[in-house]
Amino acid sequence: MSKLLEIEGVCSGYGDVKVLHDINLYVEEGEILSVVGANGAGKTTLMRTISGQLPTTAGEIRFMGEAVNHLPAYKIAERGIIQVPEGRRLFPYMTVHENLLIGSTMKHVRASREKNLQYIYQLLPRLKERERQVASTLSGGEQQMLAIGRALMENPRILMLDEPSLGLSPLLVSTVFELVQTIAKAGTTVLLVEQNVKQALKISSRAYVLENGVVAMNGPSSELIDNPYVKKAFLGL
């Protein structure tokens, strides 16, 4: 297995507010990697830093061996590092269809627009039914599906999902986790950020535990799920 994304000694934050301290992390090609941690641990900050929405103040982020941490956000997306942001962040006044079309704005994904649309509408038939509906009128679950569909339109090499199960009913939560597995099986590498630690550990191969902006623990998910500290802090056991 080769390392697709490598984060080495990265520090980042918001201006004077330092949030991430010396983060070391890698994602292997083809795996589902999860990053878990309590509210405020710095998970979203990590996503934003990888996507180029926040600058690194130290360290390096490499994608397929090349440093990408000085690129602007739109160029990082062009590399195929695609984020589904926390809270979906759909274009609220656009229809479902337009939101998907926006996903295939980049020149190199334009050619596969029709193919991707068909695939997504077949994978998520709810979206097809609501094709002409304005995004802000969708239910929470549908919005999350659309946010994921929009990201798939970008032909991700690595798909980074920031708390896709946030605010969803238990039934929809399992639907979302199944969807993530389906996407991974189809060959897309996934970086999954979650507060739903149990489910995340179940579907991922490895995991990192983030606490107050540092990596507190990492290892195979199957081991972490039995770790006494993880059990106590996150699984309520």
Place this chain on the structure above:
Amino acid sequence: MSLMPSIINGASMGAIYRLIAMGLTLIFGTMRVTNFAHGAMLMLSMITAYSVWAATGINPYLLIVIIGPLMFFVGYATQLFLIRPVLKAESDKNDPIGVLLLTAGFSIVLENLALMIFGADYRMAQTDFSNTVFTFGRTSLSAPRLYGLIITLVVSALLWAFLQCTEPGRQLRATGQDRNTAALMGINSEQTFAVAFGISTALLAVAGLVLLPFYYVTPSVGNVFQTRAFIVVVLGGLGSVPGALVGGIIIGLIETVAAQFMTASVTSVLIYLVFLIVLFVKPSGLFGTPFH
């Protein structure tokens, strides 16, 4: 006395205000920047158009093929070289005070440059149709105003189609709705801002050319239009294109219909009065969504 001519004249002035207002709305809607140099750029396009017309005598409407791209380029370059560096340094990118001051300053620079080069004279492009009047039954209409109305409506429809149906139009709307998420789609917001600015000033080229055969050109000509356009934008709702549409017509109508019964200065007071009443009743404007 029939009100019909003044209603149509009002609609045509209103359509021009609206076109100018749509340019403001486009910039505000995509970058959250209020361009206080909008009127000065209208003046720039009118003076340039006037000079080309005076030198060549070409029909002003045909000049769009020169002035349109030229003004697009001026807007594009203004965004890229003047506004972008200041916007980058802003701490709050959704409330860019520095950019506001910059555009206000730029407007003063443009106006004074025009005074220096063009002089303070009032000039008008006396085309062969400037004084033509069409008569329909008992109603008579000035030709340049009627042409202006038609051209403005066509251009507004084209702008709408551009925003709704084309790839760059969609990118522009996405950037306006959420620039950070647009970047996650691989959209370069700085590039998009420059395109928005270019289109905004290209719309001013159209407005300027339409005004040319029946309106005076002078370095301060932009001021009255800018004020009217601001009223139209705020009246209709910030960032709302349909709002700018209705707002423009309302202001144009008040102006010309009221002018039948009262002096110009009282008409201005009336416009501000309507403006204040609307804002009092609905602070977000007629079509605006409340800001949070």
